[in-house]
Amino acid sequence: MPAFLDGLPFWQLVLALLVIVFCRAQATYWVARLAVTGASRSRWGGWLHSPAVRRGSALLERWGLPVVTVSFVVVGLQTVMNAAAGLARVAWWRYTIAMVPGCVAWAFLYATVGLAVFWAVVAALAGSPWGIAAVAVLLVVAVVAVTVLHRSRNRTGGPARLP
Numbered sequence: 736m737p738a739f740l741d742g743l744p745f746w747q748l749v750l751a752l753l754v755i756v757f758c759r760a761q762a763t764y765w766v767a768r769l770a771v772t773g774a775s776r777s778r779w780g781g782w783l784h785s786p787a788v789r790r791g792s793a794l795l796e797r798w799g800l801p802v803v804t805v806s807f808v809v810v811g812l813q814t815v816m817n818a819a820a821g822l823a824r825v826a827w828w829r830y831t832i833a834m835v836p837g838c839v840a841w842a843f844l845y846a847t848v849g850l851a852v853f854w855a856v857v858a859a860l861a862g863s864p865w866g867i868a869a870v871a872v873l874l875v876v877a878v879v880a881v882t883v884l885h886r887s888r889n890r891t892g893g894p895a896r897l898p
Contacts, residue, residue: 745846753842756807760817760834767821791819800825800833807837808844 740751794802795816806816820830855869 749842749846752845753838756838756841756845757835760807760813760838761831763814763817764821764827764830764834767818768824769821771822771824787815788818788822791815792823795819795823795825800829803830803833804837804840807834807841813837813841 740748743751791812800820803816803820806812817834820833852869852873855865858865859867859870
């Protein structure tokens with residue numbers, strides 16, 4: 736954990752993480768929103784047309800702004816959804832209303848479980864038996880999740896659908 740977060744009481748840690756994720760999400764949204772006008776001619780142009788951004792845009796079109804809120808608790812989706820909202824030029828106030836609950840959830844998760852998982856990985860890399868066990872459990876969960884998703888896609892003939 737960064738030194739400035741060490742030793743903070745829980746509520747201050749949550750508040751600090753909330754400010755960090757809020758600023759990061761807003762920056763991603765605004766960079767993407769501003770990028771729409773001129774990035775296609777820059778080095779960012781390829782990313783704007785990447786499969787990840789296309790998938791994020793499709794999720795946003797299908798499910799609307801609640802997908803932005805949920806993206807904060809789904810690893811690998813947060814940045815893409817914030818960028819997709821910017822690329823779609825979603826009104827700032829609507830985006831922010833959808834973003835804030837996700838930021839709060841992210842801050843609480845990282846103040847509790849998220850940082851514990853991070854330090855378990857660090858401990859595992861340092862040779863701790865408990866850290867290695869935690870990483871092994873996470874790997875098993877990830878493999879099961881990928882397998883279930885893959886089977887679901889094969890069964891439906893396309894991407895897995897949310898209920």
